[in-house]
């Protein structure tokens with residue numbers, strides 16, 4: 133590209149990504165080696181590769197544009213500059229046509245997502261109000277109702293970008309427009325919303341990039357009936373990072389559920405758990421607590437979520453027994469035994485953990501046998517009733 137002297141441009145910059153500059157001189161023809169002499173806004177003169185120089189709109193609105201398709205130059209520096217201008221004004225959302233770009237505010241913005249905001253976006257034509265995740269959710273809800281056709285919303289971005297939070301906001305909005313049973317804590321809407329803390333307890337962990345990083349992919353399906361009311365939901369999960377259960381890096385954490393159970397008080401005592409620093413699967417990193425998070429409270433929230441989504445008490449107990457058993461298993465160490473290639477439990481401490489893990493797991497098996505036995509009995513009874521309505525059942 134040939135630039136006239138004085139043209140406003142963006143030039144690639146090692147620290148800033150792109151920097152504002154003005155052309156001093158440019159090659160006379162596009163075929164000649166393309167080095168452009170520019171002066172940066174700091175006053176520094178530089179000779180730069182012409183392929184890394186792009187035109188800059190000097191008349192751009194200082195507040196940016198709410199839809200990138202309105203930009204005079206739709207290129208990388210144009211897009212980044214527009215997002216930065218808006219972000220400075222606390223406008224975290226920007227459209228590119230039907231796509232919504234969200235820039236993570238890393239701050240709580242309750243006014244952005246309250247009931248009043250949901251009311252504002254309800255039923256309003258897409259693009260009429262400022263860009264917002266509720267507008268996307270509302271547009272897809274209305275398209276589903278009016279076209280009688282399933283809709284999908286794809287949420288993508290790098291780790292820590294805000295996908296999980298955005299998905300929760302979409303789910304919250306859809307339960308708002310498609311909900312009905314206000315106050316019923318076991319309503320489908322409530323179950324849809326409570327699936328989040330539950331999935332996060334078992335599938336999210338602290339990483340160096342995100343205190344609440346989802347270590348799995350998920351496909352959330354919300355079903356609506358003919359009148360646009362929520363009738364059911366399903367969450368499918370993919371590719372959980374399993375290795376994290378046994379191995380964590382410094383300044384990261386294992387899955388939240390382990391720390392929650394350790395902080396649970398009576399339940400932790402029941403499973404002979406203690407502070408996370410006592411367990412190998414948790415003490416490989418010295419990160420035990422998260423800023424602004426109380427694991428004991430989170431444990432109660434997880435239990436409540438389990439109640440709401442319909443996991444019965446005995447299943448909840450079985451799940452946490454497994455969580456506790458994993459921690460005890462991680463503390464079992466072996467030493468070489470007397471015989472060739474043999475090994476023995478290292479010491480009394482390890483024996484204790486082995487015993488605990490075995491006890492917890494055997495209880496599970498017993499529970500399974502009892503459940504299996506009960507199920508078989510009831511099947512047998514049904515069969516017998518079917519063929520011999522009055523015949524006695526022998527176990």
Ligand SMILES: Nc1ncnc2c1ncn2[C@@H]1O[C@H](COP(=O)(O)OP(=O)(O)OP(=O)(O)O)[C@@H](O)[C@H]1O
Nearest residue numbers: 236238239291292293294295296297342344345346
């Ligand atoms: N809209 C938002 N408002 C306020 N804070 C936000 C918002 N979106 C994200 N955050 C903050 O950023 C953090 C990371 O966001 P989130 O967990 O949604 O990222 P992610 O893209 O799902 O990451 P990962 O891929 O690691 O799971 C959140 O814990 C929250 O503190």
